[in-house]
Amino acid sequence: MSRPQQITVLGATGSIGLSTLDVIARHPDRYQVFGLSGYSRIAELLALCVLHRPRVAVVPDERAARQLQAGLRAAGLSTEVLVGEEGLCQISSSSEVDAVMAAIVGAAGLRPTLAAVSAGKKILLANKEALVMTGALFMQAVRRSGSVLLPIDSEHNAIFQCLPQDFARGLAPVGVRRILLTASGGPFRETPLAELENVTPDQACAHPNWSMGRKISVDSASMMNKGLEMIEACWLFDARPDQVEVVIHPQSVIHSLVDYIDGSVLAQLGNPDMRTPISNALAWPERIDSGVAPLDLFAVARLDFQRPDEQRFPCLRLAREAAMAGNSAPAMLNAANEVAVAAFLEGRIRYPQIACVIEDVLNTEPVTAVDELEAVFAADARARVLAEQWLSRNG
């Protein structure tokens, strides 16, 4: 048996990070933890270090580093502690690392993920915002470094499993008509529109089928998550926005489908548990036990489908428009959404205002070309300033 693969988990203290470590711990002969990162949950990061004994752990600043180091010493561990974005880039690109789980939430994950790409690592991509922001530049970097890019997002992992291995030739040459991206519809799928004005952050985060971090939970409620995923699918599978159709499927059992020109529609099904796509990507092209219970179709009993209503889910329309506009539009959409969601979670704005913030930013700021990374960061920064200005005017 070859040596265990060395894995870095960026965002180890989050929902995807913990699911990843759960799978890794089931296969000590195949995987070892090289690097872990945390941001605000330092006590949890220490507990993960005790359990998984990484070589390196990364925290945001010196204060957090002192806290973690004290805990590591008390536990008799020799884990090295690094700090900040530079530390994240180091554990992503170290010559000792084989694969990187990119599971930091939002734009904060972009530079470390790109560091892993440039170093030619196997990338397990959960941090969809990184790909949405940088699209063409990200995919160019993947091709240039020869890095293997495997989708963790359950929908994209499902599509990846339903496509032939040579899909990189393009969708038409492999006979694909369109991609059907499933969405649960979130907690507000049937809430009367007038009541959306008063929904709370906790209600928005109470997803009916998935247990996730708070930002992506709000994105799922607003369906901005599906909008970001539409853009993500376009880049991963070289699809046009009109080749990706969103289908509401409340049971979250079918994770997405591929529609072929001969009339075949292939789907991937499973219980809604992220350990399935994580295991699939970790072991690809092999399969390993993920700890996920077998799907009981008799318990599921029925599968329903609905067309999304853009009046209920304006964020889906905004994301589609940004996908069509391309260039800086997806980065601005993402940045405005991050600011708006944080404001909603802090109680500064009401839920329907999330879409208002994003629409205002996209209507105010012209779309510009983004042929280098600095242009993406500039678009991201401009959108954040405009979104904050909206909040000071209306929040």
Ligand code: NDP
């Ligand atoms: P969580 O909020 O649960 O975890 C986020 C992780 O990122 C935590 O480890 C957090 O550290 C860290 N983090 C937060 N802010 C920063 C920052 N500024 N700098 C560095 N690290 C930071 O999110 P999820 O695990 O739910 O999601 C992670 C990513 O995966 C997102 O991009 C999401 O869209 C994607 N995803 C998630 C799915 C899910 O089922 N959860 C499904 C599909 C995609 P700390 O907790 O210590 O503060």
Ligand code: MG
């Ligand atoms: Mg998803």
